[in-house]
Amino acid sequence: MTTKITAPIVCASCTYCTKEPNFIIDTTLHEAHDTPTRILAIVIRGQQEDLKQSEARLEELQSLITTMKAQTVASLIIPLRSIHPATLIGSGKVAELAEIVEESNIECIVFDHDISPRAQRNLEEMTSVAVIDRQEVILQIFSDRAATREATLQVALARMEYSLPRLTRKWTHLSRQQGGAKGTRGEGETQLEIDRRIVTNRIVALKDELKKVEAQRTVQRKNRLSSTIPTAAVVGYTNAGKSSLLNLLCASDVLVEDKLFATLDPITRKLVLPHKSEMLLTDTVGFISNLPHQLVDAFKSTLEEAQFNDFIVHVCDASHPDMLSCFDTTMEVLESLGCGEKPMVVFINKMDAVHNEFAIAKIVERYPKTILGSVKQKMGIDELALTLEAKANQTHPERLYHFPNNRHDLVALIRNNGTLIDVQYLDDWIAVRARVPERLVAKLEAFASLA
Ligand SMILES: Nc1nc2c(ncn2[C@@H]2O[C@H](COP(=O)(O)OP(=O)(O)OP(=O)(O)O)[C@@H](O)[C@H]2O)c(=O)[nH]1
Ligand SMILES: [Mg+2]
Secondary structure, eight states, X not given: OBOOOOOHHHXXXXXXXXXXXXXXXXXXXXXXXXXXXXXXXXEEEXXXXXXXXXXXXXXXXXXXXXXXXXXXXXXXXXXXXXXXXXXXXXXXXXXXXXXXXXXXXXOEEEESSOOOHHHHHHXXXXXXXXXXXXXXHHHHHHHHHOOSHHHHHHHHHHHHHHHGGXXXXXXXXXXXXXXXXXXXXXXXXXXHHHHHHHHHHHHHHHHHHHHHHHHHHHHHHHHHHHSSSOEEEEEXXXXXXXXXXXXXXXXXXXXXXXXXXXXXXXXXXXXEOTTSOEEEXXXXXXXXXXXXXXXXXXXXXXXXXXGGSSEEEEEEETTOTTHHHHHHHHHHHHHHTTOTTSOEEEEEEOGGGOXXXXXXXXXXXXXXXXXXXXXXXXXXXXXXXXXXXHHHHHHSOOEEEEEOTTOHHHHHHHHXXXXXXXXXXXXXXXXXXXXXXXXXXHHHGGGEEOO
């Protein structure tokens, strides 16, 4: 049976790939493996790093590996004074790894640290198995998860750019066959040059296609933003519970999974606030520390989603072993996206499974209005909804108007151009509660009521 798999790692032992190595151009022919790839996970611990932090990094790496449907059979934290350019960890240590590979029947080594194309080649030579870094794992996960056209294109672009300097790797060659007519060898052209040409052409084509898809998104976004309804983006570290929160607040059914990067495409849902006005909430792709820069570039338009909303709901995971680092990572990414100054509501989720009270206290100290809660136990949700309402009112103030009884045209004007929250036809006037666009504020000023 053949199943669509795009994993370079799985390719290392896939019988199809052993015969016809190919992971980039056509991914439909790979075989599903009955058993998950056996992985040795490695974290390099710098001199300054606390052991606890290295352990948290290892835990996250293992979650990434599980999300990638592989199996961590052995793991190591290697203390290191400095990085060796040729082999990352030094040849003595590599020899030790080769022994572990042999003893534990390891099929692939995953480093938490970025590996240069040169070190990667050397490590693969010396250990005889595939050696990949965390970036490649994340690329792989994104690749598996991409469901929409935009996400698929973005991931394909990121993978191509990652692969370009790595075409001579032992485990991930381009298919000679799939190169087809385009790959036909020109005079004096080596196979590597052909591969480079194929990938470079593909990158250009993908960028073009992506531009078109992004233009559509911009139109959709414009429509959303031109409305008077307040908008917020739900952001946070991957697996924090963003989609779960959106589902609970908006009674929606966005995919929720105890896996990293369950959400890759922004999804917008309507939220009815406690006093019946409405706002839009957009679920976004989760952040992670050291997101591969190819992915940041490729997913820029998706990540930028936060920028185009009135405010941000930052969801933290109280059960994460290094919650503070996750918080800081999210803040750094937000800043890099130009959202550092956006109004923000902090919601600490999973209070039913707290890992470290101290980290929570630290965040509360920095953001005293932080709301503590749990989507699972429906705790803190009412408080959050009230806070969202207050924020929505700040960005898009609700106004009260008393129109004369014969001015139904003004009610229609608001209905068509703003958000009508409540209309009451009273004996003396029509009482209207609404959000109106800036351009109508002056026109309606004469009917504004304070009470
Ligand atoms: N213990 C506990 N688990 C929760 C809570 N809220 C969500 N979860 C679980 O956390 C996991 C991740 O939830 P998601 O809503 O998919 O998280 P996300 O932030 O959208 O994740 P990505 O889209 O992957 O970035 C799921 O297994 C949820 O069931 C909570 O309050 N307590
Ligand atoms: Mg999600």
